Amino acid sequence: MLPAPSFAMSQMPSAPLLTTGHPHDLAGWVRLFQHAELPVLARTAAALEELRPMEDEVDARMVAEAVGVDPLMTLKVLARTAELHRQRRTTDAETICEAVVLMGITPFFAGFGPQPTVEQHLASQPEALDGLRAVISRAERAARFALAFAVHRQDHDAGVIHEAALLHDFADMLLWLHAPTLALEMQQRQQADPTLRSATVQRQVLGVTLTELQHALMLAWHLPELLVNITDDRHEEASQVRNVLLAIRLARHTSRGWDNPAVPDDVRDIATLLNMAPAPTLGLLQDLDA
Secondary structure, eight states: OOOOOOOOOOOSOOOOSOSSOOOOSHHHHHHHHHTOOOOBOHHHHHHHHHHGGGGGGOOHHHHHHHHTTOHHHHHHHHHHHHHHHHHHTOOOOOSHHHHHHHHOHHHHHHHSOSOOBHHHHTTTOHHHHHHHHHHHHHHHHHHHHHHHHHHHTTOTTHHHHHHHHHHTTHHHHHHHHHOHHHHHHHHHHHHHOTTSOHHHHHHHHHSSOHHHHHHHHHHHTTOOHHHHHHTOGGGTTSHHHHHHHHHHHHHHHTTTOSOOTTHHHHHHHHHHHHTOOHHHHHHHHHHHTO
16 A cells, blocks of 8 residues: 655755656655655745644634645655544545544644755755746635635535645656656757657656556545546546646646647637636736736
């Protein structure tokens, strides 16, 4: 059974896992990442330490606000809660707030001591740190778009949709953290050939796609079923999945501005999802990104 990501107490930086040699199949990559350290953003680690001395005054909402915009910390909390869920036979905690309520404030702080940070972890590899930050920034924007779409659609699972967008590319984040040489190689190949599809270059370099790896890890960590389903791109016809995919697409295409030629198609599809006309949809999207 695959254990939850490491909840290390130490603040000491840890070297990336891979510098030479790597797995070439799905099982190998899953085995590798099962032991991987999972550092979090420095701002998240700092926010936790600000709350820790106030433990008796802190509630689940405050914790969720502090850590729920960090995809790496979100993954750690959900994986840990899923582990507790299996032990206690309770219902799934589908959001960070629900997870903290299930865990309890005191056990939460006991289980999550001072967190190692990505900035420490990749201090000697600035290119990899920049690559990771770009993926996380895109995930944060996608999550913001996805939440707004879900609220507009009056979807009762808006919180889970937000998390699904935030975690949509977590396997990409793991690669930047623990196999930065390979992540850089894939980035360079696509920069040299813009027509090269992501899935193609991933198979060439890794022997597996990140989507396949991510799905396998989510199942192995027993993450909430609804979250797994919403994150599964194979079910694009489902409105919640489409909500997430359109948010991811828009965040990717506008990562360097709104003049990408793919944006009009994104706006058209989002307008259909939201049952709006394209012009007001564009205005809404740009307001959300302001």
